[in-house]
Amino acid sequence: MPKKSDRIKVFEAKVKHAPTYEVKVYIGSRRQYNGTDISKQDVIDVITMEQRHHEPTFPIRITKTEYISLDYREEGWELAVINYPRYPREKEELLSFMLQLGQKLCCHLEQNRVSVIAPDQTTMYESPNAKQSHK
Secondary structure: OHHHHOOOOOOOHHHOOOOOOOEEEEEEOOOOOOOOOHEEEEEEHHHHHOOOOOOOOOOOOOEEEEEEOEEEEEEEEEEEEEEEOOOOOOOHHHHHHHHHHHHHHHHHHOOOOOEEOOOEEEEEOOOOOOOOOOO
């Protein structure tokens, strides 16, 4: 039996809930297919530019990822927003924000394509100058 001093202290925590909803944006790590590399800071700069227009802001998770096709490999970024219980939002607001962010990332970071994935739909933005380098 643990001694009193070994017990884990428990505190009264406030508990908040929100309906679960997550939207993700996927982008590559190069401008076009063979252009200059896009840094994490480049991505963060576009995210914060868009976040400034929303109060409270939408907290974004950024994770490095890799795309693999038969004849193509590219590192990239997965960006995600959740319905954060501290600042709960309607799912339409979360989707709208991520769709806007996807468009801005496609344009500002010279992406051929950007995908926005929601639980019930996938939207792809394709640059008018998109290159077709792989199948």
